[in-house]
Amino acid sequence: MSVPAMAVPAPAAAEILWLGRCAYEPTWRAMQRYTQERGPNSPDQIWLLEHEPVFTLGMNADASHVLAPGDIPVVRIDRGGQVTYHGPGQLVVYPLIDIRRASLTVRDLLNALERSVIEYAARFGIEAQCRAAAPGVYVDGRKLASVGLRIRRGGSYHGLALNVRMDLAPFARINPCGYTGLQMTQLSDLSGPGEVAQVAAEFAPLLAAKLSR
Amino acid sequence: MMANTPVRLAMAQDAALIAEMSRDYVEHGLGWSWTPARVLAAVNNKATNVAVAGDLVGFGIMHYGDDSAHLALLAVRPARQRRGLGTLLLEWLEKPARVAGIDCIRLEARADNPSAIAFYRHQGFREAGRIAGYYRGTVDAVRLEKRLDVALHVPPR
Numbered sequence A: 001m002s003v004p005a006m007a008v009p010a011p012a013a014a015e016i017l018w019l020g021r022c023a024y025e026p027t028w029r030a031m032q033r034y035t036q037e038r039g040p041n042s043p044d045q046i047w048l049l050e051h052e053p054v055f056t057l058g059m060n061a062d063a064s065h066v067l068a069p070g071d072i073p074v075v076r077i078d079r080g081g082q083v084t085y086h087g088p089g090q091l092v093v094y095p096l097i098d099i100r101r102a103s104l105t106v107r108d109l110l111n112a113l114e115r116s117v118i119e120y121a122a123r124f125g126i127e128a129q130c131r132a133a134a135p136g137v138y139v140d141g142r143k144l145a146s147v148g149l150r151i152r153r154g155g156s157y158h159g160l161a162l163n164v165r166m167d168l169a170p171f172a173r174i175n176p177c178g179y180t181g182l183q184m185t186q187l188s189d190l191s192g193p194g195e196v197a198q199v200a201a202e203f204a205p206l207l208a209a210k211l212s213r
Numbered sequence B: 001m002m003a004n005t006p007v008r009l010a011m012a013q014d015a016a017l018i019a020e021m022s023r024d025y026v027e028h029g030l031g032w033s034w035t036p037a038r039v040l041a042a043v044n045n046k047a048t049n050v051a052v053a054g055d056l057v058g059f060g061i062m063h064y065g066d067d068s069a070h071l072a073l074l075a076v077r078p079a080r081q082r083r084g085l086g087t088l089l090l091e092w093l094e095k096p097a098r099v100a101g102i103d104c105i106r107l108e109a110r111a112d113n114p115s116a117i118a119f120y121r122h123q124g125f126r127e128a129g130r131i132a133g134y135y136r137g138t139v140d141a142v143r144l145e146k147r148l149d150v151a152l153h154v155p156p157r
Helices: A024-037 A106-122 A169-173 A196-211 B012-026 B036-044 B085-099 B114-122
Strands: A015-022 A045-051 A054-057 A074-076 A083-086 A090-096 A137-139 A142-152 A155-163 B007-009 B048-053 B058-064 B068-076 B104-110 B126-135 B139-147
Touching: A015 A024, A015 A196, A024 A045, A024 A074, A024 A090, A024 A142, A024 A155, A045 A196, A083 A169, A090 A106, A090 A196, A106 A137, A106 A142, A106 A155, A106 A196, A106 B085, A142 B085, B007 B085, B012 B036, B012 B048, B012 B058, B012 B068, B036 B048, B036 B058, B048 B085, B058 B085, B068 B085, B104 B114, B104 B126, B114 B126, B114 B139
Parallel strands: A015 A045, A054 A074, B068 B104
Antiparallel strands: A045 A090, A054 A083, A090 A155, A137 A142, A142 A155, B007 B048, B048 B058, B058 B068, B104 B139, B126 B139
C-alpha cells in the first residue's frame, strides 16, 4: 500500500461538546480565552448549552432597549447585535471556528447557522425563514432564533440562540434585537420538540456538516 | 419590484462585467484601477464580499475587518437607479458586519459626485473628512462613516 508523501490532512470535523446548564459570564470568558489562546492546530469546537437567565447587550446595543430587567442580570458583551435574552429551555450554540483555516467568510458562518435552523425546523413541518438584511430565523414574522458573532484573530465565538421550550415572558422586558415589539416564538409552540438536550444532539451534526464542506 | 431583486455573491465569471461597470460608472475620468484581475481577487478573498443584484444591475464590494468594514465600491446601472437597489445591496453587505459586532463602516466617495454623497447620507453615513487629490491627484475624496450602533426602531423587512 502506498501512501502519498505529502498527504494534506483533511480539515478535522469540529468537536461537539454538550455543556448542559451554564452561567453566562464564565462561559463567555471561556470562549474568549479559547479564541485568544488557540493555535493553528487547535480543533474547532461547537459548544451546546443552555444559560441561566440573563440579558446580554451587544457591543453597540442601546441600553434603553432593556425596558425593565427586574431581577435578571444585564451583561454588556463583545458580540454584534442588540439586546437579547438567554434562559433555560433555549438552546445556545457557540461555534468556535478558525474561519480562515476553514476557508469560511462571516457570511458563510451566518448562513450555516441560519440554514441549519431552517432545515431542523422543517423536519417538524415548521416553515422558518431568514431575511436578507436582518440576521436570525423567523416563523410567520416571529423570531425563532437569534445570531450574534465575534471574530478575533480569525476565530469565531458567540453564536446562535434557538428557542426550544422556555418562558418567553422575559423577552417582553426588552426590545429584542433593538426592534420595538418584535414577537418571539419557540419550537415547542410550533409542534416541534421541547427538550433542549435532544435538540442539541440533533442540531449539532446538521451544523457541523455545513461547516466542514 | 425592489424586494424581488435577489442579491447573491459574485462568481469568478462576473468579474469582467463588474470591472467594466466600475470603469464606466464609478471610475470615469480616473483611469481603471478595478480591473477584472482585481475584482477576481476580491471575489476569491474570504474577508471580502462581492455582491451582485439581479442580472448584474448593480454590485457592491465590502471588506470586513475584525472591528470595521470598508465599502470599496457600490454601483447601480444608471437606468436602474432610484429604485432601492443601492439600499438593497448595502443592507445585504451590512448584515455580516452587524452580526459580527463590527461597529463602523467606512468609505471614500468622489467629491465631484454629489448624488452618491447624498445617497450615503440618506443611508446613515456622516462625513468624516476630505482627502485632497485622493483619486489620481485630481479629484478629492469625501470620507464617510456609518456607525452601526444606531438603534433600529422599525422591524426589518
